[in-house]
Amino acid sequence: xxxxxxxxxxxxxxxxxxxxxxxxxxxxxxxxxxxxxxxxxxxxxxxxxxxxxxxxxxxxxxxxxxxxxxxxxxxxxxxxxxxxxxxxxxxxxxxxxxxxxxxxxxxx
Numbered sequence: 001x002x003x004x005x006x007x008x009x010x011x012x013x014x015x016x017x018x019x020x021x022x023x024x025x026x027x028x029x030x031x032x033x034x035x036x037x038x039x040x041x042x043x044x045x046x047x048x049x050x051x052x053x054x055x056x057x058x059x060x061x062x063x064x065x066x067x068x069x070x071x072x073x074x075x076x077x078x079x080x081x082x083x084x085x086x087x088x089x090x091x092x093x094x095x096x097x098x099x100x101x102x103x104x105x106x107x108x
Contacts, residue, residue: 030058
């Protein structure tokens with residue numbers, strides 16, 4: 001699992017709920033299976049660019065805008081909990097990858 005999966009999970013769930021859609025409705029609009037949407041929202045699926053494009057299209061937004069929004073999605077322990085991703089697995093992934101990023105950014 002990667003931080004990008006967690007960012008995607010938070011963003012998709014947030015945008016879906018803002019619109020008052022169920023996972024089934026998002027799946028129909030994006031032409032994906034409902035279990036795929038469920039796995040994305042639980043950060044259990046590595047989404048391809050094609051699938052990200054389909055999801056962005058379902059939200060009726062440009063895929064480039066969606067990718068920029070995805071990259072700017074902030075993650076911290078509070079947002080993990082709010083998104084229902086507060087298990088030790090998610091928190092440890094976040095912490096470990098953040099530590100790796102911090103070490104790397106200090107080198108360069």
